[in-house]
Amino acid sequence: MARRALILVEGHTRMGLQYVQAAQRLGLHPITLSSDPAQYDYLAAEGSEAIRVDTDNLDSLIRECSRLCAPHDIAGIIGFSRADESACVTAGKLCRHFDLPGPNPTAIERCCDKFAQRQLLAGAGVPVPAYRLAANAAEVETSAAEIGLPVIVKPAVGSGSCGVRLCRNVDELAEHTTYLLGGKHVWPSAPRILVEEFAQGPYYEADIMGNEVIAIGAAEFGPPPDFVFREFTFPAPLNDNEYKRIADVSLDCLRALDLGWGPTNIEFRWTKRGPVVIEVNPRLAGTPDPELVQLAYGVDLISEHIKLAIGDECDLHRRHSHTAAARILVPDHDGILDWISGDTRAAAVPGVAExxxxVEPKTPVVRKGDYRDWIGHVIAASPSVARTEAIIQRAFDSIDWSITPFPTPGE
Structure with missing residues (x-):
């Protein structure tokens, strides 16, 4: 009998291993199709099958999947998020071609264009920040003047807060525009910049599977003008009415964007007018969200996503209610990482999950102002908010590192 295979289009440096292991637990044979399988260390470490193929070429992927149909029964196909989230779209197209469960690739593609997403949400009456689309420096300047400083300036396509910056004055606006248009930022296509109102207030995110809101968490960023996450907590400290308002707006987003299959992650700011949608991501949120949802509620989003992709029934009911939190390790300057230690001590703290x-010692650390600044994390959970906070603080205090600054020119 042919083995049931799960095709993974590309991989993921922080969640790929979890998908491979979850697929194996479900009795599936995971096969990763990637333009460069060697970039995913876990594939070799797990001995997981990987095939080199141009994942930007749909015809090449169709041919490879057709070839794999002979020795395998392809049960499902899942695409991982990349810088432009194109693998998610491609996986949706492959699911349609091979008549497998999957998302609507057209809806995913529209959603990944943040300007198109804003238009659809605003047209459906979903609360979003004021926004403009710009293609050059003059249009960025005009858009910011119309909206009023401070503004958020970011690429219209992208993920992980790459290229996203708070511009509080005209100098910061000019500096960041030069960065985006001056060759330092990598664009998947012609530059398109979204300029939008800075919606101020606490940050929340909703994790959804299908049409069901599974969890709502809170997160905090490091200092502006960048948006580098520092801490996550599930569940968010919301009363019943606040939870319902975020959940209701989340479902409005799904309807407006024609989503509702598989995982979706929606980011909010709670402003004076209530929950305002910052971004809808038509995919599972990255680390540490899946781990925190599982610790807080006992729902394994990764396994349930795979079940959905292979046509099995999902089990999304909550098994318990704990408080789970993650603290991110972020350096405060660039340089060479001399050493980092304390992981064993931190892991020994009762209640620490991971x-x-x-990064390894002797690695250059160059901050980008986005998720790439992370050098590690601590995750903890307990039945109470206060206990979880105490656990994670004790564990975090056990960790230390040293970074020698790069020599300045002339030294």
């Missing part, structure tokens, strides 16, 4: 370092 301690992970992303």
């Amino acid at each position: 301690v992970k370092f992303y």
